[in-house]
Amino acid sequence: MTRPLVAIEGLSKTFPGLQALQDVGFAAQPGEIVALVGQNGSGKSTLVKILAGVEAPDPGARVDVAGTVHVIHQDLGLIPQLNTVENLDLGLRHGLGAALPTRRREEAEHARALLRQYDAAFDVTVPVGQLTPAERTIVAIARALDGWERAKGLLILDEPTAALHSDEVGRLFTAVRRAAAAGAAVIFVSHRLDEVLDLADRVVVLRDGRLVSDAPVAALDHAELVRLIVGAAPQHAAPREPCGPGAVALQVRGLRGGRVRDFQLDLCAGEVVGVSGILGSGREHVGALLFGALPRAGGDVAIGGSTLAGGDPRAAIGAGVAYVPGDRHADGAVMTMLVRENVTLPNLRRLRRRAGRLDGRAERQEVVGWLERIALRPADPERPLELFSGGNQQKVVLAKWLRNDPRVLLLDEPTQGVDVGAKAAVYALVRDAAARGAAVLMASSDTAELASVCDRVLVMRDGTVSADVRGAHLTEERLVIEGLALATTNGDPCHD
Numbered sequence: 001m002t003r004p005l006v007a008i009e010g011l012s013k014t015f016p017g018l019q020a021l022q023d024v025g026f027a028a029q030p031g032e033i034v035a036l037v038g039q040n041g042s043g044k045s046t047l048v049k050i051l052a053g054v055e056a057p058d059p060g061a062r063v064d065v066a067g068t069v070h071v072i073h074q075d076l077g078l079i080p081q082l083n084t085v086e087n088l089d090l091g092l093r094h095g096l097g098a099a100l101p102t103r104r105r106e107e108a109e110h111a112r113a114l115l116r117q118y119d120a121a122f123d124v125t126v127p128v129g130q131l132t133p134a135e136r137t138i139v140a141i142a143r144a145l146d147g148w149e150r151a152k153g154l155l156i157l158d159e160p161t162a163a164l165h166s167d168e169v170g171r172l173f174t175a176v177r178r179a180a181a182a183g184a185a186v187i188f189v190s191h192r193l194d195e196v197l198d199l200a201d202r203v204v205v206l207r208d209g210r211l212v213s214d215a216p217v218a219a220l221d222h223a224e225l226v227r228l229i230v231g232a233a234p235q236h237a238a239p240r241e242p243c244g245p246g247a248v249a250l251q252v253r254g255l256r257g258g259r260v261r262d263f264q265l266d267l268c269a270g271e272v273v274g275v276s277g278i279l280g281s282g283r284e285h286v287g288a289l290l291f292g293a294l295p296r297a298g299g300d301v302a303i304g305g306s307t308l309a310g311g312d313p314r315a316a317i318g319a320g321v322a323y324v325p326g327d328r329h330a331d332g333a334v335m336t337m338l339v340r341e342n343v344t345l346p347n348l349r350r351l352r353r354r355a356g357r358l359d360g361r362a363e364r365q366e367v368v369g370w371l372e373r374i375a376l377r378p379a380d381p382e383r384p385l386e387l388f389s390g391g392n393q394q395k396v397v398l399a400k401w402l403r404n405d406p407r408v409l410l411l412d413e414p415t416q417g418v419d420v421g422a423k424a425a426v427y428a429l430v431r432d433a434a435a436r437g438a439a440v441l442m443a444s445s446d447t448a449e450l451a452s453v454c455d456r457v458l459v460m461r462d463g464t465v466s467a468d469v470r471g472a473h474l475t476e477e478r479l480v481i482e483g484l485a486l487a488t489t490n491g492d493p494c495h496d
């Protein structure tokens with residue numbers, strides 16, 4: 001047996017009042033792809049941060065890593081103010097002549113070439129904060145995976161696929177397999193269990209900070225993996241009740257802006273409609289455009305029959321629109337504030353008593369109810385949001401907007417980073433909002449999710465709606481086929 005690239009023994013990590021990891025041990029050989037899975041808050045990112053040297057373990061642990069460590073952190077670790085070229089830090093910048101225009105052109109060209117490996121083409125000179133979550137992910141991937149033919153070591157990917165569509169995932173996996181074949185050890189964190197079974201050689205399962213299983217992938221299947229992660233029989237997604245659509249709550253005609261060239265929709269109260277499509281299809285911009293977070297270049301939007309102006313989130317909120325963005329760090333939440341404050345932030349009015357003072361007890365009671373519904377871990381409303389795991393942060397953002405009983409609910413990647421157990425809770429909340437009369441539009445790169453939660457799904461291609469998939473046609477396979485324009489027959493694309 002070759003010497004392992006990574007060897008961990010007796011690894012524990014204690015945060016004030018919380019044990020994130022307890023006596024964890026495993027090893028990874030050169031060329032091996034090890035998946036690390038577990039529920040939100042089970043300790044995966046903490047383990048990643050310790051391997052990356054960002055966090056120190058409790059005394060007594062043995063953590064050996066031979067060679068260099070490259071990490072794609074769950075929050076990507078990019079600097080939003082810098083552009084793609086600068087974030088890639090291609091190393092051409094140093095020394096004399098770094099500021100020369102020719103040098104800058106060279107760097108931009110090199111960056112574009114790197115992105116082309118992932119079939120991505122976007123402006124490499126705008127700050128990455130202005131890119132979509134999927135585009136940012138590709139920047140982080142390109143950076144971490146550049147040069148693995150030369151350097152052996154440990155490659156760690158903490159939920160790299162959360163914002164990616166299946167064909168982008170395919171290209172990432174090709175690059176990861178190439179790195180492993182060249183002798184890297186890979187640790188891959190994901191909540192998408194099909195990906196885990198597809199990519200990994202071995203799967204390590206954490207539950208509440210303890211290692212509960214370390215097994216070759218051949219010994220596992222989807223059901224067994226779910227059982228190991230959840231530690232009990234899994235919940236199933238909420239059954240989809242056919243909703244007799246009420247009145248049209250959101251009408252959209254000829255919407256243009258960002259990657260969207262022409263988008264139409266009649267969304268009824270009580271309906272859950274999905275938006276699918278690969279990166280660049282426009283899928284990723286529809287929600288922000290409708291909400292006004294992205295400027296509108298043209299088209300008409302009406303809420304309950306009244307015209308809604310573009311580029312004005314305040315007017316949208318006033319008309320009863322709620323928007324849960326895909327990027328919780330950028331605009332979904334205030335990380336330094338408590339969970340309780342984040343949940344009640346958008347609507348404190350309801351909790352004000354006559355003199356305008358806040359009713360603290362009512363607030364706490366209501367928040368505790370929400371924390372149960374979203375299965376927050378730990379269920380502590382008085383903890384700052386930044387101390388929660390990524391998936392738990394996303395659930396808090398969702399609760400914050402659902403609490404307002406919106407007339408129109410716009411969701412971007414609502415379960416990004418949410419674990420298999422809590423996903424069911426999120427789906428139930430979404431269906432529940434629709435049952436109470438909300439019109440829900442949900443854009444997602446997760447085709448399985450769309451197929452299981454939505455009443456119908458609009459597939460976008462090249463900025464326009466290319467298919468409206470519903471009824472018996474609404475399967476994950478169909479969405480992938482339509483999104484990639486692989487359809488050999490016309491299916492039933494019924495445009496509005």
Ligand SMILES: Nc1ncnc2c1ncn2[C@@H]1O[C@H](COP(=O)(O)OP(=O)(O)OP(=O)(O)O)[C@@H](O)[C@H]1O
Binds near residue numbers: 016018038044047389
């Ligand atoms: N700096 C910190 N201070 C206090 N507690 C923390 C800190 N970082 C993480 N934790 C806690 O440690 C636990 C493990 O968090 P971690 O981020 O490792 O979970 P995870 O498995 O990556 O979850 P997810 O799937 O949601 O990303 C959580 O309960 C989290 O709240």
Ligand SMILES: [Mg+2]
Binds near residue numbers: 044046158
């Ligand atoms: Mg994590």
